[in-house]
Amino acid sequence: MAATTRKWLRGDPDRPFPTDLDKLNELKKRYVGPTHEPLWFYRNRGSASPAEEARTRDYPSVENIEVMAQMGLHRPARAHFFKAFGLDRERPYIDKTVAYARELHKRGILVSVYVGGTIFTDYFFKEVPEAVHWMRRDQYGQPVTYGGFQLQRWFPCLNHPDYRAYLHRVLDIAVREIEADEIFFDNQILRYEPRSCRCDHCVEHFRQLIRKTYTPAECEQRYGVAEYPDSIPPVFSQANPPWRLDGIRTPEIQDWIDHRVQSVIEFYRDMADHVKNQKPDTTVGMNIKGVHGHNRAFDHGICHGGFADILDFSCIDGYGPGYRNGAIVSEVRFWKSAHSTHIAVVDSQATELACAEDQVFGYRKHIDGHGWLGDIGACTIYTPMTQFLRGHQRLFHERQHMHDIAVLRSEPSTNYNCAKVHEQLMAFEQTLAIEKLPWGIIFDKQIDQIDRFRIVALPEIQALSDAWLDRLDVFLRAGGGVIASGQAASFNDWYRSRDPDHALTRWLGHPPRDHYEVAAVGAGRFVYVPTWDVATKWDFRDWFGVWGENVLPVKNRGEFLQAVHDATVGRPLTHRVTGNDCVFVEAIAAAEGPQAGVDLHFINYDPQELDATLNVRVALPKGKSKARVVLTDPHHLDHRSWEVAAEVDGDVVRFAMFTPRVYGLAQVMFA
Numbered sequence: 001m002a003a004t005t006r007k008w009l010r011g012d013p014d015r016p017f018p019t020d021l022d023k024l025n026e027l028k029k030r031y032v033g034p035t036h037e038p039l040w041f042y043r044n045r046g047s048a049s050p051a052e053e054a055r056t057r058d059y060p061s062v063e064n065i066e067v068m069a070q071m072g073l074h075r076p077a078r079a080h081f082f083k084a085f086g087l088d089r090e091r092p093y094i095d096k097t098v099a100y101a102r103e104l105h106k107r108g109i110l111v112s113v114y115v116g117g118t119i120f121t122d123y124f125f126k127e128v129p130e131a132v133h134w135m136r137r138d139q140y141g142q143p144v145t146y147g148g149f150q151l152q153r154w155f156p157c158l159n160h161p162d163y164r165a166y167l168h169r170v171l172d173i174a175v176r177e178i179e180a181d182e183i184f185f186d187n188q189i190l191r192y193e194p195r196s197c198r199c200d201h202c203v204e205h206f207r208q209l210i211r212k213t214y215t216p217a218e219c220e221q222r223y224g225v226a227e228y229p230d231s232i233p234p235v236f237s238q239a240n241p242p243w244r245l246d247g248i249r250t251p252e253i254q255d256w257i258d259h260r261v262q263s264v265i266e267f268y269r270d271m272a273d274h275v276k277n278q279k280p281d282t283t284v285g286m287n288i289k290g291v292h293g294h295n296r297a298f299d300h301g302i303c304h305g306g307f308a309d310i311l312d313f314s315c316i317d318g319y320g321p322g323y324r325n326g327a328i329v330s331e332v333r334f335w336k337s338a339h340s341t342h343i344a345v346v347d348s349q350a351t352e353l354a355c356a357e358d359q360v361f362g363y364r365k366h367i368d369g370h371g372w373l374g375d376i377g378a379c380t381i382y383t384p385m386t387q388f389l390r391g392h393q394r395l396f397h398e399r400q401h402m403h404d405i406a407v408l409r410s411e412p413s414t415n416y417n418c419a420k421v422h423e424q425l426m427a428f429e430q431t432l433a434i435e436k437l438p439w440g441i442i443f444d445k446q447i448d449q450i451d452r453f454r455i456v457a458l459p460e461i462q463a464l465s466d467a468w469l470d471r472l473d474v475f476l477r478a479g480g481g482v483i484a485s486g487q488a489a490s491f492n493d494w495y496r497s498r499d500p501d502h503a504l505t506r507w508l509g510h511p512p513r514d515h516y517e518v519a520a521v522g523a524g525r526f527v528y529v530p531t532w533d534v535a536t537k538w539d540f541r542d543w544f545g546v547w548g549e550n551v552l553p554v555k556n557r558g559e560f561l562q563a564v565h566d567a568t569v570g571r572p573l574t575h576r577v578t579g580n581d582c583v584f585v586e587a588i589a590a591a592e593g594p595q596a597g598v599d600l601h602f603i604n605y606d607p608q609e610l611d612a613t614l615n616v617r618v619a620l621p622k623g624k625s626k627a628r629v630v631l632t633d634p635h636h637l638d639h640r641s642w643e644v645a646a647e648v649d650g651d652v653v654r655f656a657m658f659t660p661r662v663y664g665l666a667q668v669m670f671a
Contacts, residue, residue: 007108010075010181010371011364013393017072021637024071024382031067031380032059036114036186038080038093044120045150056080060100069107072390074377076104077347078184081113082170085120086127094173101178110181110377113174115167117187118146118153131156134163139194139235146187158188158267159201168274175278181370183275184315185286188267190260190301192543193242198233206259207231213258222251222494231255243543246419247462248298249495254416260301261415264288269310281369285313285346290334291441293426293546297415305411305443308341312365313373315347321354323582323606327549330605332433332584335361337409337441339401340449344373352385353605356663359389359396360586360601372397385663388634395588395599395665402574402587402598403440405432405564406453411444412463412493419538424460424486426546427534431553431560436577436585436614447471455481455567458488459532465493469503476507477522481567484512485529504528516559518566527563532556553581572619572652575600579614580659582606590667597627597669604660614657616666620648624670627653632665 008015018024032055039056042048058064060079068076079097082090101111119125125132136144136155146153156163174180190196210219211228220226234253236242248254264286272284288302288311296302314334321330334345335357344365349355355376362374376390407429413421432439442450447468450456456472458464461484469489472482489503502511507526508519517528535552538544554560564573574587575598582605590597598618604610620627629646632639646655646668657666 008074008371009369010110010377011373011375011393011397012371013397015074015377017390018070019387021382021384021387027067027071028380028382030064031071032061032064033380034059034077034079036078036080036184038083038090040085040089040093041080041083044085044122044152060096062103065100065103065107065109068104068109071380073109073380074375075110075112075182076378078112078114078182081115081174081178081180083114083116083120084118084124086124087170087173088127089123094177098177101180105179111178112182112184113178113180115170115174115183115185117155117185119156120152121154122152128166130162131166134160136195136197137199138196139198139233144191144195144197155187155191155197157197157199157201158190158263159197159205160199161201164267164270167271171271171274172278175275175282179279180282182283182285185268185271185284188286189264189288192299193234194236196233196256196260202259202263203233205263206233206256209259209262210255213255242298243418244540245298246417246538246540247491247495248416248418251494254495257297257415261297261303261306264301265306265310268307272312281367283312283367283370283373285315286311287317288314290316290331291337291409293422293551294544295415295418295422297411298418303411303415304337304341304343305409305445307343308443308445311341311343312367313344313346316345317347319348319350319354321351321357321605325549327552328430328434328582328584328605329548329551330357330433330584332357332361333429333441335363336403336439337443338363339403339440340442340446346373347378349376349379349381352381352383352662353603355379355381355386355389356603360603360663362396363401364397366398383635384637384639385634388632388639389663394591395601400589401440402438402589404454404573405437405439405457406442406446406450406455407432407439407457407459408442408461408468410461410464410468410493412465412491412495413461416463416495419540419544420486421460421462423534423536423538423546424532426551427536427554428457428459428485428532428560430551431557433584434553434581435557435561436575436583437564438574438587444468450475450480451478453480454569454573455483455564458482458484460486460488462487462489463491463493463495464489464503469506473506473521476524476526479523479569481525481527481569482507483527483529483563483567486531516562524569525567527567529559529563532560571622572617574598574619576617577614577657580604580609580612582609583614583659590669597667600657600666600668602657602660602664602666604662604664607661610659610661612659614659615654616657617652617654618668620651620653621670626671628669628671629653629655630667630669631657632667633658633660634663634665635661
């Protein structure tokens with residue numbers, strides 16, 4: 001194939017793509033997918049199967065790169081670059097990646113490379129002996145090792161200046177020699193207690209964070225004395241095991257959590273700045289993983305809200321969405337949160353279902369000179385459905401996702417609570433998805449943006465600042481709705497009780513009681529629910545999380561729907577869809593002009609359930625009295641579309657939608 005002279009920006013909806021499915025699937029049989037694992041790693045790990053050896057040998061070949069070009073790939077899966085064997089020993093493998101990148105760039109294909117987060121002690125220490133002092137040291141002074149009994153892999157301390165300086169040298173090679181378009185950091189998240197690093201650099205970072213965060217007067221209120229403490233990292237024990245925590249009230253542990261979160265954020269910012277100061281159009285991402293049913297800040301030093309507008313992208317690794325044992329398994333929360341954090345989610349395109357989720361729910365982050373992250377340029381699934389997505393990128397390109405209901409994941413609640421908050425949050429959000437309501441996730445940084453929503457939900461959001469209470473008061477009085485449950489707002493943002501004056505008294509007129517209540521607040525409504533009856537109760541016996549098949553909707557779904565109804569003031573929500581619990585819906589604003597309207601994207605998680613009809617109700621915008629509805633089933637070669645009857649009923653339009661095999665589209669155009 002001749003070298004290309006045009007550089008297409010990533011995610012450009014006008015970028016051409018091959019359309020012959022038979023030819024594409026024949027090419028795929030010859031295609032060798034890139035791997036971020038070098039051959040030496042497979043051998044060092046003890047696997048090195050013939051298939052692994054062949055893959056590392058064959059994927060960088062010119063023949064395979066030509067296949068990639070003919071398949072229309074724009075940003076193939078990331079290639080191996082640095083796994084921390086040592087720059088000298090890895091140099092032959094790096095040189096292969098340099099040559100590989102050169103061939104990709106000749107064909108207008110973008111290059112993504114991998115930077116590992118562990119040190120291979122058996123060889124790295126021979127090359128850099130002083131690196132033994134860069135390693136994380138746990139509560140017992142022992143090195144923090146990788147899992148799966150790969151005990152030769154140790155984690156370096158993210159706060160150690162010499163480790164960061166070494167990685168700067170690594171990144172210089174990625175930027176100057178490989179000219180990488182994307183750099184991905186893996187395994188930089190922290191480990192469960194008591195495996196937090198407690199080296200001198202981390203203790204100093206911990207103490208400095210307290211000094212930066214509080215005044216001496218605040219220290220008196222927080223710690224008891226108007227001076228800065230020389231805090232010592234918490235010491236967990238059999239008597240005080242970390243997995244027994246629910247609400248975290250001790251200031252020292254709270255600040256230790258904040259130190260862990262800031263350590264990861266500052267590490268990433270340092271690495272990203274080093275790259276972008278040299279090559280601004282290179283995207284830099286980190287594997288922080290999704291919004292899960294446990295305290296990610298306490299467990300891993302990860303706070304999605306804290307990374308908002310800082311991190312370019314993250315990934316979903318080892319992911320398999322679907323319907324299993326009566327539960328919908330989905331990372332939908334990660335994509336929903338991305339619209340608030342502006343962190344693109346990539347790499348979930350291994351199946352038709354995963355590809356549909358990625359495109360429908362995803363946030364398209366724009367990077368000057370690079371393009372729009374969240375694209376379909378790495379997908380190697382070639383079916384009528386994926387071809388429809390490739391050819392209709394404008395359905396998702398720079399369009400507003402319509403999230404009427406915002407779930408507030410306030411950091412003091414999620415970061416200082418390890419059990420009850422997450423138990424309730426996960427079930428509440430799963431119910432929103434299964435009930436097919438227009439919802440999203442927000443964090444503390446979005447406090448000044450809540451007027452773009454109709455309802456703010458506080459499911460067991462126990463620790464809430466006075467600033468949030470005041471902001472929600474303004475929101476309510478202007479006509480918004482708030483749904484609170486359980487111990488919502490029982491504590492301030494230091495997790496201190498507000499007794500005897502409960503924060504919700506300002507809206508209910510009294511402290512919350514053990515029954516359902518609705519109160520008018522100005523032009524808005526406040527709804528209180530005593531509890532959400534969840535299927536998965538928290539288990540304190542050992543490390544626990546609300547995972548995969550344990551993520552189920554609340555049992556009191558009637559009360560849930562009543563709460564949403566009572567909190568909705570004025571016009572109806574963007575949409576309401578009933579039927580088939582295995583289908584999720586995402587509403588995205590359509591283009592302006594004659595086709596102005598809303599596109600409803602339907603994703604079915606259970607291919608065995610195709611008979612159910614979905615009953616759809618879409619709100620008519622002000623000044624509109626008619627609607628035209630066109631349905632599309634992209635699983636047919638001709639991407640079959642047809643118009644259906646739509647009934648206008650007051651301020652809504654009603655119609656019936658089919659259950660798609662995986663993905664279906666309903667376009668509602670107003671007049």
